[in-house]
Amino acid sequence: MAHQTGSKRRVSVSEIAQLAGVGSSAVSNWRKRHADFPLPLAGNSVDLFELTEVTDWLSLHGKDVAPLDEHETLRRLWNSWIDGARSRDTGSPGHAALLFLQALFLREYRDRTSAALPLPESLWQRIVGSSEAHVRAAWDAAAVVASQNSSALHRALAVPAHVTGIELREAVQVVALAQIDPIRLPATVTSLLRDLAANNARFGPDAGTPAGIAELLIRLLEPIGGTVMDPAAGFGLALGQIAEHAAHRSDVRLLGQEINEVSWKLGVLHLNFYGSFVDIADGDSLRYDHFRGVLADRIILHPPLGVRFDANENLFDPRWQFGTTKTADWMWAQHLVHHLGERGRGIMVMAPGALAGSGRNADIRRGLLDADLIDAVIELPPGLLPGTAISVVLVIFARDRAARAGEVLFVDGRKLGLNRRGQLNEIADAEIARIADVVMAWHEGRNHEEPQFSATASVDEIRQHGAELRPQRFIRYGGQSTQVNRHVVLSDVRVLADSVASSLREIESSSPSIAEVNQLLQISWPADSRTLRIADLLRERPVTGTRHDPAGEHDAVPWIATGEVTGGAGVLTDVPEAFTRGRIKGRLARRGDLLLASRGIDRSARARCAKIDVPQEVAFSESLMLLSVNTDLIEPDYLRLVLTSSSGYEALAAATTGTTIGNLRADVLEEIEIAVPDMKTQRHVVAWFGRLEQASRDLQVAAQSSERFLAGLRDAVADGYLGITA
Known part of the structure; x- marks a missing residue:
């Protein structure tokens, strides 16, 4: 995985951390504390070290050496680059991601073009070897060759004028560190962009469909072939997943449209890594339909949810067959069905609120029902989309419904999904298969009804309920008394x-x-009896709980949630079932320690302090504060009783800062005085x-x-x- 030049193989600080199985901060500490740590090689804008010198040093100091993984190293480089975006003129994470992906695309393009070049060096090597003053000219020359058959790709590879030669060269040097497996690269790029969409709220929940939902969408559209369209493509994540699924199909054509300029460029570059036939247009699909007249075999659509729409701009558009409304949800639905071919099928992500209500939205729902275009409605659990806690609804539309005419399938999947602390919730593979099996059975005419999970309803019955499409309206939830x-x-x-x-x-x-x-x-x-400050009763200063940190010290540690302290017993005796996910950084609690709620403190809390009586070390929520008690001076349970008394409530309330959420201040807490017999x-x-x-x-x-x-x-x-x- 290390970059190779001549006889030297070079590794970065993050790669050394991967070799040693530690965080980058640990490597930085080694460099400061150990005089014999290898010196970085000269002539690089980023600190690079000779691999053999590093491995020799690690072995000499008794540290295990793990193999470098190309996929993980590329992810480390990407995360490091994105995290440093705000300190560079590249600005936002989106612009930083674009510059990284542009450089990565040019690097991987070099082997496909160098044989046709009159120059002795590949275009990429010219970029790598250019100075700050000449790197842009070398970049532009490479971009012309790489995009000679695509005007969209040419635009996507253009570097904004505000990016300096220093920053451009820095991006090139970072990307040059990775030796990449080209077979895995497209899927890796999809994964990196998915992380970008999930971890940066500015893109909202619509920049990319999470992997689990995208997998379910694809399963519900199978078999996939012919023209596949995504009218709100975002980073092209759903289309990328389809490209991966349909890699063996020669008849697949991918079409997409995206309104956000940065997202569009990222999507163009992303999908070109797959080498598929792809056409990603820019612009607003509702206001300017770039693919007017195109009929698709499959449509996958995850548009912005619940936004306003002014249909007066194109009031007489043939797409609005069933009417117009001020919210875009059912306008997107009409855009989808307008582009469906004779045997086409499409699936759209919606918010639950769009399924009910009166007025124009209800009129459009009635029109789609009467035209027999709504095939199935599936509600999923909340927490699956970044930036929002609402649940997810999938609506399937189809033209060819002769065998299912006049009926709609409803699936209630709200109780599915895996709740993950601090991350998006997930829908498991088995749950995806369960939903897909029900829909497949529905399409094949087999038994598909399951109490409390799935049922069908006639269009007439749905109309009697105001064209409401919520699954819970039509699914039976009563017990089966005859089977008891x-x-x-x-x-x-x-x-x-x-x-x-x-x-x-x-x-x-x-x-x-x-x-x-x-x-x-x-x-x-x-x-x-004495009056002592809390500071006098502790072995160490109070600290707050664990935080997720890719360079943290610990992984997979039993973890105590805030609710176990604020709403549970005063003593925690069982090892928690929950574990930290990813590396965490922070204090670990031990038997005899106290955990104190450090946020949202108010007098209505049932219990806000608990003693740890667990046989092993445990991590704890960042909303909790650790008090490491000096047991020579005070019994931990005695201090707990004092802090949960009425006077304890008053003292802790005075030790908080903030208006809407009280955050306990360690320095003020330490000054609280209590009577100690x-x-x-x-x-x-x-x-x-x-x-x-x-x-x-x-x-x-x-x-x-x-x-x-x-x-x-x-x-x-x-x-x-x-x-x-x-």
């Missing part, structure tokens, strides 16, 4: 009754008596409070068991298996 075994139901109810009785016995055995509580209240405080008294108080807290938890368990018992009785009555006699 009477003995099983009654057995379950008896088990619930035993659970209630057991919980009540636990309360009776664990609850202190009134006399014991009075004894606790009669504790006399010793005369030598001797250790014997502390342990006495903690022991009694522990019994009281356990009794309270037992009472909650009993209440939950009672609720389940009552729910079981209700179900038994509803199913006709339980009679009550006077």
Whole structure:
């Protein structure tokens, strides 16, 4: 993977980090602390090191050396370049990504053109060897050759005038570091652009369809062949995924249109990596239909959701067969069906709000239903799109519906998906297959109905409900009482009754008596009680929790969510089931430490502090603050009781900053003073409070068991298996 020149193979700091299995910051520390660390090679704008010198040094210092992975190294270079965008005149992440992708395209184009050049060197090597004053001229010459058959590609390769020769040469030097597997490169570029869309809110949820949703869209459109169109192409992510799926098909033609200039250029470059027949036009598809008159076999459409639209600009456009409206959702739907061929099928991403309501939107829905163009409606869970928490709706349109005329399939997938902390939620491969199987069964005339998941409804029934298309309107959610075994139901109810009785016995055995509580209240405080600052009671300064960091110290560590502290018991005894995803950087909590809610502190919180009683180190949410208690001075549980008291609430509220969200300030927290009795008294108080807290938890368990018992009785009555006699 390392770049090779002559007899020397060179590696960057990020590649050294990959070799050693550490973060880039660790490599920077080695360079400062170890005088024998290899020196960078001269003559490069980016620090590069000879590979053999680096591996020898790593071995000498007892550090394992891992093989360099081309895909991962390219991703590291990309992330480093994008992260530094704001410190360069390239400005936004989008412009930085474009410059990187332009250089990458020219680099990979060189081998296909060098044989036809009259020059002894390839165009790319001329760019790499150019000075800051001449690099733009070499770049422009290469761009002319690389785009000689495509005016769109020529525009996409043009470098903006504000980019300086220094920045252009820096981009070239960064891209020159990677030795790339050309077979994997197109899919890698798709992955990099997908990350760009997901991690930069300025592009919104419409710059690129996430991989899971794109995979589902493609599965629902199979078989894919002929002309495939994406009227809101973004970075070309969906079309790129189709190009990868249809790599063996010679009849696939990809068409797209994109309104954003930077996104359009990224999309043109991206899809040209695949070498597919592709035509990506620029401009607004609704206002200027570049592919007027083109009929597509398949259409995949993820437009901007819920935006306003002024149809007066092209009021008499033949696309608006079913009317116009002030929101664009159903205008996009009409654009899609207008371009469908005789046997064409298209799928569109919508917001749930577009499926219901009255007025012009309802009129357009009725028109599409009467024309028998709506084939299926699928609702997916929330959190799948970047920049928004709304759920996702997929609407399938089709021309050839003879076997399914007058009916629409509905699928409710809101309970599907994998919730991922701090990242987009995912829909699993098995869930994609489940939805695709239902739609395929529907198309093939096989059984496709599943209670609480899928059902069909007639167009007449849908019209009776105001042309509403929400799946939950037509899917049956009731239980199947005829399939319930009477003995099983009654057995379950008896088990619930035993659970209630057991919980009540636990309360009776664990609850202190009134006399014991009075004894606790009669504790006399010793005369030598002290008032100490919290800072005096800690081993270290308070720190907030973990943050995702590609160069962090830890990976896959058990992780405590904020809710486990703010809404749970005062002591955490079980190893968390959740784990950190990706590398994390921050403090790890150990047995005896306290975790304190550091954000959103208010007096209504049930519990805002918990003691760690877990046998191993755990990571914790960045909304929590770690207090490492000096157990020679104070019992952790005693400090927890003080901080969760009324006076503790008042003190913590005064230690926050911010208006809408209170953020606990460590420096103010350290100055809070509390009364600290001797250790014997502390342990006495903690022991009694522990019994009281356990009794309270037992009472909650009993209440939950009672609720389940009552729910079981209700179900038994509803199913006709339980009679009550006077």
